[in-house]
Amino acid sequence: MKITIKSEDHPNGLEVDWPVVPGTGDWVSFHYRVGTNHLQVKRVEYDADADGNLTEVTVELTY
Numbered sequence: 161m162k163i164t165i166k167s168e169d170h171p172n173g174l175e176v177d178w179p180v181v182p183g184t185g186d187w188v189s190f191h192y193r194v195g196t197n198h199l200q201v202k203r204v205e206y207d208a209d210a211d212g213n214l215t216e217v218t219v220e221l222t223y
Contacts, residue, residue: 161177161180161217162175162217163175163176163218164176165218166219166220167199167220167221167223173218184204188200197223199221199223200221200223202220203219204219204220205217205218205219
């Protein structure tokens with residue numbers, strides 16, 4: 161599922177492809193060559209069209 165994440169590192173948003181939407185309070189990890197960042201989900205926004213179909217999900221993360 162295409163999800164836009166927003167964080168201190170990506171204030172304008174970064175599109176990612178995650179299999180599920182994390183819930184508020186959940187922790188997510190980003191693994192890099194030099195280490196791992198752990199961020200907590202602060203807020204989740206869901207947008208739908210007039211027919212109720214999910215069109216966009218935005219996840220706000222915080223350290």
